[in-house]
Amino acid sequence: MTFAGKKIREIRRQRGFSLTELADQAGVSKSYLSYIERDVQKNPSLHFLTKIAENLGVEVKDLIGEQNNQSRLEQLDPEWEDLLKTAIRNGLSKEDFKLFTDYIQFSKKHSK
Known part of the structure; x- marks a missing residue:
């Protein structure tokens, strides 16, 4: 699982969202969101990540990169x-x- 997919699933569950609820609120495809979370699709666009991050109440940098590395956006x-x-x-x-x-x-x- 990509770091983004893993973090999205983790935060989504912490916030109490179902896959369908988050997809609907973010205006993204439920199947695409599922592909990201399950690592079927490994390269989500920044546009997609921005929509998801906004609806989860986090920043894109919280969804990408390695846990111990500074994200590219921070640089x-x-x-x-x-x-x-x-x-x-x-x-x-x-x-x-x-x-x-x-x-x-x-x-x-x-x-x-």
């Missing part, structure tokens, strides 16, 4: 973290972000 400058969270809330996908960064790299390379 970000707070302004970058706010920008990323806003972009995710507005529907930016990992694929969109990758295309954008590829475009920036391409533009820099060809502007010289």
Whole structure:
């Protein structure tokens, strides 16, 4: 089980949510949430984790990474973290972000 899946299940149960209740409140698929918790799906998006974390009353950093390691979000400058969270809330996908960064790299390379 991924750390995120394990933590989601643990916190969900502590809060007294059924799988269906959490999925409904977070606006995510019950089957996808189940896949995450059971480690069938091992790479949940940050958008998904954000929805789950908000409904569990925790931060995304509490769901990801190793227990003893600082999460990647904690290593970000707070302004970058706010920008990323806003972009995710507005529907930016990992694929969109990758295309954008590829475009920036391409533009820099060809502007010289």
